[in-house]
């Protein structure tokens with residue numbers, strides 16, 4: 001997908017393909033951008049420049065020079081500005097042209113010509129507000145309590161999959177695949193291979209859960225919209241993982257473009273004191289590798305699915321969560337496109 | 344565009360042989376259903392998995408070591 005400049009023309013299909021606007025999305029792990037460094041990322045079908053100043057503060061700019069459109073990410077980090085490599089135009093961290101060295105006094109100077117997204121850093125990840133109106137204030141961001149609770153220990157696992165973002169979220173709204181796709185895993189070998197599900201509404205989204213089994217496999221998932229879209233789920237550990245009970249996952253999936261997704265999995269466990277330390281030690285030495293193997297099962301399956309796999313389905317009761325999610329995003333994409341067309 | 348697929352993200356270096364051996368022994372003891380500190384320390388000592396000084400573990404030396412390795 002090409003870099004896009006004018007978002008006002010986005011259609012409903014384009015929004016559905018490249019992600020919902022006017023909300024926060026996870027962008028990448030914080031440590032992808034060191035102090036005094038910058039990094040190019042593509043998200044929601046557009047190219048962006050992440051720019052970290054020497055005081056640690058992070059900024060996010062459209063990766064497009066306002067002069068002739070060269071990628072700013074190929075330019076030079078100047079502390080509080082970036083100098084485009086093509087003709088040296090300097091853009092500050094707010095997106096304003098501060099200097100046109102080849103033509104001093106040029107009327108580009110002082111103009112805010114580069115989109116700059118509001119960013120926040122949370123639990124080791126960068127989140128950004130992708131608004132349709134670059135001048136509007138970002139909406140509220142209510143963080144998953146799993147990511148801020150001190151009694152919870154967590155590790156972020158980040159990966160990029162060659163699968164549409166909706167497939168990655170639908171996979172999370174499909175707990176039954178645990179008992180099949182992940183049967184040969186350290187955590188999801190237990191439980192029945194048939195089940196009944198129900199949807200239970202909450203004030204921030206909904207639960208999709210088995211009615212007849214809990215705490216044996218991947219048995220429930222909560223989908224939440226709190227300014228950022230995320231899911232929460234829990235999966236039991238075997239006794240070898242020690243005290244603390246199940247581990248949980250807060251999951252997010254951010255479109256890189258229509259075909260590719262940045263997936264974020266915070267694996268967490270409610271443990272403190274020595275139990276926390278032992279879990280973290282086991283995670284680093286043993287568990288991370290096993291968790292990764294499970295994630296790879298998902299990736300291989302989703303990447304192997306046709307891009308239009310969802311055009312020829314025969315769904316059954318286990319797919320109510322998927323249907324619900326898809327409808328929600330379809331109608332939101334239509335509403336956003338309509339609002340943009342009317343703007 | 345190359346996609347990011349990095350299996351090891353929780354630590355910059357892989358575990359050392361000492362860490363792997365200790366982790367394996369901890370899992371073995373936990374696997375017997377023993378999940379309290381005294382039982383874990385006793386289980387490690389019974390398996391002959393000593394602390395780095397060569398001494399048997401005590402709850403204090405074990406929790407200190409874990410605190411160091413959890414970071």
Ligand code: FES
Pocket residue numbers: 065066067068069070084085086087088089
């Ligand atoms: S395109 Fe960037 S300075 Fe000309």
Ligand SMILES: [Fe+2]
Pocket residue numbers: 171177178181182294298
């Ligand atoms: Fe899965």
